Amino acid sequence: MAEDGDTHEKKFAVTIRRPAGPPRVDTGLTDLQGNRVTVACSTCHSTRKPDFENKSPADLKEFHSELKFSHGNVSCLSCHNDKNYDSLKLADGRQIEFTEVMTLCAQCHGPQKVAYDHGAHGGMAGHWDLTRGERIRNNCVDCHQAHAPQFPLMRPTFKPKDRFLEPSRTDH
Amino acid sequence: MNADELPPKQKGSGAGLLPILNQPGSRRTAMKAAGVALGLTAFGKAISPLWSIPENVSVDEFLQQHYKELSDDDKKKIFARLESETKEELGVDVTISDPPPIPGVHFGYAINLSKCNGNGKCMEACNKENNHDRGTDQSYIRVLEMSKGSMDMEEGNTTYDHTVPQDDKFYMPVQCQQCDNPPCVTVCPVEATWKEADGIVVVDYNWCIGCRYCEAACPYHARRFNWQAPEIPPQEVNPNQGYLSNRIRPQGTMEKCHFCLHRTREGRLPACLEACPTGARVFGDLNDPDSDINWVLKNKRVYVLKEELGTRPSFFYFFDS
Helix, strand or coil: CHHHHHHHHCCCCEEECCCCCCCEEEEEEECCCCCEEEEEHHHHHCCCCCCCCCCCHHHCCCCCCCCCCCECECCHHHHECCCCCCCEECCCCCEECHHHHHHHHHCCCHHHHHHHHCCCCCCEEEECCCCCCCEEECCHHHHCECCECCCCCECCCCCCCCHHHCCCCCCC | CCHHHCCHHHCCCCCCCCHHHHCCCCHHHHHHHHHHHHHHHHHHHHCHHHCCCCCCCCHHHHCCCCHHHCCHHHHHHHHHHHHHHHHHHHCCCCEEECCCCCCCCCEEEEEECCCCCCCCHHHHHHHHHCCCCCCCCCCCCEEEEEECCCCCHHHCECCCCCCECCCCEEEEEECCCCCCCCHHHHHCCCCCEEECCCCCEEECCCCCCCCCHHHHHCCCCCCEECCCCCCCCHHHCCCEEECCCCCCCCCCCEECCCCCHHHHCCCECCHHHHHCCCCCEEEEECCCCCCHHHHHHHHCEEECCCHHHCCCCCEEEEECC
């Protein structure tokens, strides 16, 4: 009996995709094998003191100044962790890893997170019925660029050619 | 009074007999006989197609019964025949099956119109998944560009060709609404289309006579007619095929969105949902109180298309705020 109950209740996992980890910054240099040289954020930021006066890339004189930024009134150090640049930070100052970015976003975007938790926000693939198979879900930064999160404009590329697509032939 | 002067009807033998049996051969009876002969000839001519099987239809196909009357054995033979026909014509190995409705499940689908931006990836995914004709880029979905403030789908435009979304527009994909009171099913003269237990309205492509009544009856313009057999490059044929869903349709039959039943009855999500880059689509079981679709129905501003017609769709549209 118990076993039957268990098999009935058994559900496959819902896997939320995660960012690979802290980003790597392209230095613009190539090594002897021709590969691009990338560095961790902390490579530079461990030797530079954080400046809370800098609110956006436009305030920066070197590095990151070309970064397109359009994300409300938040400043760089609202999300980036001044104590450890290879991680992020929550509003209460606690450290949070890049892989856990959804918790960070959810601090401000509550309604979206609630809808996400009920499958009504964010793309997915796999199974609607978790007793039959798993489901894979996007995380926030799969679709939204963190520094300019508005969903980009798109150009439709596919148009069925049926009679509803023809312009009307008469003016009546 | 002379007997010769009597009116003709009183002439002849036995007054008890019906006059018609008693009449000598006349012009009228000759006309009747000719009429019967002519009528029989015309009738024979009219049903003559039934005496011979059309060239493009095999004997087995011609004698095939309605889907609901097929035994498991019949189905096995028919699916094997269709698979070998595809192999012969396109050189592609496909598998045809007919997954039954999952007991207790009633499918529902909802689209978030605050999210949909009209990019049309759903139409493209439908075209590929369902083995639609590539020349016309057929699809079960039409994305309508609508003026904000209007809910009249007849005013929607499908021919827009610019970056989306436009500020003064919203975008509404329309496909089969899987009505609980489907007008398309009512009008079918041969019962080639019907509603299954999980809410999906299906078509038996081999039983359909192509009269297109259902196309005229559908208020959502959701049905499509195969003016010609779909042409698909062999390498693009989706080999996972359902008898009542995405198998390659014959010419002259109606077809429609079937919620990807060859996927969804195996627990998978529909192809158009997986393809949507905006995450606007929500699919699930209306009978499960904890399903995503039911959360949407309980918590969002939801409307159904042409509600006043009483079609009771299993398809819903909603907004974020």
